[in-house]
Amino acid sequence: LFAFVLLYVYKYIWQARRSMIIYDTRPLRYFFQFWNMLELVNLVCFLGVFGLKIAWIVQSRRVTDNQTIFTSQDYPAQLEGPLWLYSMALYVNSINCLLTFFKLLKYLSMNDNFNILTRTIEKSAKNCIGLLVLFFVVLVAYSLCGVVIYGHTISEFRDFSSAFSTLSQVLLGNLDSYDTMQQENRWLTFGYLGTFTVLELYMMLNFLIAILSESFAEVNEETADQSFDVQVQRVLGTLNFSFKQKSILQRLQLTYNRKSLSSALSDLL
Incomplete structure (x- = not known):
């Protein structure tokens, strides 16, 4: 192995x-x-x-x-x-x-019907990266705030990593520590979790879904213009050209001479 x-x-x-x-x-x-x-x-x-x-x-x-x-x-x-x-x-x-x-x-x-996921991520990568950065900035800020407010009484907020994990579970719907947080300060807990849920769950995640949905719709429109048979014929044609003896010999010759395809075309022109 x-x-x-x-x-x-x-x-x-x-x-x-x-x-x-x-x-x-x-x-x-x-x-x-x-x-x-x-x-x-x-x-x-x-x-x-x-x-x-x-x-x-x-x-x-x-x-x-x-x-x-x-x-x-x-x-x-x-x-x-x-x-x-x-x-x-x-x-x-x-x-x-x-x-x-x-x-x-x-x-x-290689097939447009199967690469919808990769093309959607590629089209929306720039906007998603910026939104994810904001998402983690807000999550880190609320984690530090939770350590300051509840760190001395609640074990789930005893340090930054624990608070980060607890708030991540809140985003997934786990609110086991909510009663303990209310006992500490009822109104502060309402404002803390309320603003965190609105910013992270209802705004940031929905913005992310909206960006991906828009990119998916654009990719789906581009794919709908081509039938599956045309895509298969195009892929088979590319493979047939790549495995022809003449094409293989040309690539080997370029590799042996340490020339790129663009430099070889420039020499011919």
Whole structure:
């Protein structure tokens, strides 16, 4: 499996170098493209998992060589290191599962009926990023405010991370701590949760849904103009052209001569 990952690393570097030569793309511009960045993060996570696994095996052997842990009646503190390494490898591997299946969207984007999600996000990305920044700014502000008001009496607001988690649960409809907050200060709690719910739930999230809905409607109109048969014929035509012997030889020649497609056309003109 490790040899497969090394082969995958080699293939990724070779493909990146080939693409930068053919399309005359700078390294930063190539790696900052969404799908290339996703591929790079997935690859780094794979390598990180192997590093953590190797470190876990080495440290576990060192701990088991110490025979005193089997005779001690107390919990051996030496097991904390291997436990942390194993847990981190498990968490990073879970991220790998998501990233690996997310890459299927790249291949589904060849068909306009299947790439509606990616095209909608791409069209609305600029507005969504700005709105999400405002969303988290307001959430952080109310979390700090909750720590100041309720931190000395309510455990759910004892620190910033707890308050942030509690307010996130409020957005999902969980109001278990509402009675305790009312006992602290009834009118202040009404104003605190009322303004937070109006700003975050009724305004910010609805604005986000409105932006995505508008982008989805535009993408859906563009897709409706083309039938499924036309899209399939277009994809098959592109694949047929890409796998022709003449096309393959031309790309290999460009790669061998380290010329991009644009530079080759400029030489001809």
